[in-house]
Amino acid sequence: MIYVENKDLVIPGQVLSDDEYYSGRGTFKENGKVCSSLMGLVSLRNKKIRVIPLKSKYVPKKGDVVIGKINDVRFSMWDVDINSPYSGILPAFEVFGREKKELNKVYDVGDVLFLRVVDVDEIKKAKLGLKGRGMGKFKGGIIVDIAPTKVPRLIGKKGSMINMIKDKTKCKIVVGQNGLVWVKGDEDMEQLTKDVIHLIEAEAHTSGLTNKIKNKLYLAIDGELPPEEVPEENEEEEEFVLEKPKLQNFKEELEQEEREAQEKEAEEIKKEKEDKPNIAEVIEEFKRKNKKDTTLSYGDNSNNSFILNNKQ
Amino acid sequence: MMSEMIRQDGRKFDELRPIKIEAGVLERADGSAYLEVGGNKILVAVYGPRESYIRRLLEPNTGVIRVRYNMAPFSVDDRKRPGPDRRSSEISKITADALRPALMLENYPRSMIDIYIEVIEAEGGTRCAGITAASVALVDAGVPMKDIVVGCAAGKVNDEVVLDLSEYEDKEGQADVPIAMMPRTGEITLLQSDGNLTEEEFAKAIDLAMEGCRQVSELQKEALMKKYATE
Numbered sequence: 001m002i003y004v005e006n007k008d009l010v011i012p013g014q015v016l017s018d019d020e021y022y023s024g025r026g027t028f029k030e031n032g033k034v035c036s037s038l039m040g041l042v043s044l045r046n047k048k049i050r051v052i053p054l055k056s057k058y059v060p061k062k063g064d065v066v067i068g069k070i071n072d073v074r075f076s077m078w079d080v081d082i083n084s085p086y087s088g089i090l091p092a093f094e095v096f097g098r099e100k101k102e103l104n105k106v107y108d109v110g111d112v113l114f115l116r117v118v119d120v121d122e123i124k125k126a127k128l129g130l131k132g133r134g135m136g137k138f139k140g141g142i143i144v145d146i147a148p149t150k151v152p153r154l155i156g157k158k159g160s161m162i163n164m165i166k167d168k169t170k171c172k173i174v175v176g177q178n179g180l181v182w183v184k185g186d187e188d189m190e191q192l193t194k195d196v197i198h199l200i201e202a203e204a205h206t207s208g209l210t211n212k213i214k215n216k217l218y219l220a221i222d223g224e225l226p227p228e229e230v231p232e233e234n235e236e237e238e239e240f241v242l243e244k245p246k247l248q249n250f251k252e253e254l255e256q257e258e259r260e261a262q263e264k265e266a267e268e269i270k271k272e273k274e275d276k277p278n279i280a281e282v283i284e285e286f287k288r289k290n291k292k293d294t295t296l297s298y299g300d301n302s303n304n305s306f307i308l309n310n311k312q
Numbered sequence: 313m314m315s316e317m318i319r320q321d322g323r324k325f326d327e328l329r330p331i332k333i334e335a336g337v338l339e340r341a342d343g344s345a346y347l348e349v350g351g352n353k354i355l356v357a358v359y360g361p362r363e364s365y366i367r368r369l370l371e372p373n374t375g376v377i378r379v380r381y382n383m384a385p386f387s388v389d390d391r392k393r394p395g396p397d398r399r400s401s402e403i404s405k406i407t408a409d410a411l412r413p414a415l416m417l418e419n420y421p422r423s424m425i426d427i428y429i430e431v432i433e434a435e436g437g438t439r440c441a442g443i444t445a446a447s448v449a450l451v452d453a454g455v456p457m458k459d460i461v462v463g464c465a466a467g468k469v470n471d472e473v474v475l476d477l478s479e480y481e482d483k484e485g486q487a488d489v490p491i492a493m494m495p496r497t498g499e500i501t502l503l504q505s506d507g508n509l510t511e512e513e514f515a516k517a518i519d520l521a522m523e524g525c526r527q528v529s530e531l532q533k534e535a536l537m538k539k540y541a542t543e
Contacts, residue, residue, distance in 0.1 A: 054454065
């Protein structure tokens, strides 16, 4: 016996179903009944009930990409605020390798970085790293703060929402899974993007949001509504549920790209090897070049949900 | 009969004062609630779960909560000396104890939740109102919990057991029994008793207060649903 429907709004302690259903995230089982432990929307799949919270704090998870702010520079690591009950640490080793440098000359207190969660231990301390393209320090721009549970909604199905905003406002946008969004562009556009992101956050649990945002953007920028399109009802329906698999896909794509890039580099190094006898020098130079390149650019990856093409 | 008895403010023996609850009223807090019961006006802010700056309070396997109950100097007829006193320390403690059984903080080890209960105007029964408002604010903050805790008092005035004492009844009456409970399971998380009651009167007071809690609980749910339904 089930007492709720998919996408129903529930509150903590509400009885969702009897025994034949499994209790998923955001729920607990008591006396053979599945109850909600959060205020959020019900998601039913394969006899498993989950509650997707409307509000929650970010808890670091291995493999996530996050935006963090340097809080403190210590002897061999940086303390990073990642908008979570748990602070992250960025060990110097992750940035320099074996090299020895002064930490505060590279990243100082107040710098905002794009990072990857390398590992989370039992007491939830997050170890961060910069491995992966696009990781590094942001220059300029503004930070917008949203609830981490609304991040998938902001990105939209296969990045539909975020790409539309990027196209329209011509802003560079990076979304961290901890609910921080970095926006850089014209000052007016930054402000508009910020407003739009907050609107998405406030109305994440309503349907038909992509079109609503589209209309708002077109009105604000062109002063007229967008050309009519064939409405895709089905897509809208599915998009309603706040979920994460899109991010997963994105991560795989990213890794694939990384691999390809590395292969290319290896080939190039091989070629240069033939030209020049001094291999060590060449590799050194490559490393240096690479570091510069990887600070923020993602190449031409238009499908990228997190990073806009920086080489405009 | 006694059910016909009219109280000092015209209520029946089992009638609550008018209640207004609003969730999510503060911009900067993670969760907040505003509550009015009769002449009480209470504002609650919840911050967290967040990293604690007080190391000694942290638990390695679970999150902890801290409650501060505070009455504004202008909240009562005679000016109250600002700052914590014996009474507010006691209420802070019993509020934390009343809320803790409902919270599921195992997923937030080493973290801390701060709850600030500010009484802007007081008119009897602020501890129960504080608990009621605090749990709405906790839900608004997205803290996982088993049930929404609700508080309500019963007492004895003019030899009658009555629900939800006002300030006058609290002062003139013979007893005051504030309770807090989790309405789904009926578990009682706070039970205090001040004054003289016979065994039967005590049992009756608890039944009455539990019934009052259930009524307030419906209003809590309504307030939470209202916040998101209109958008």
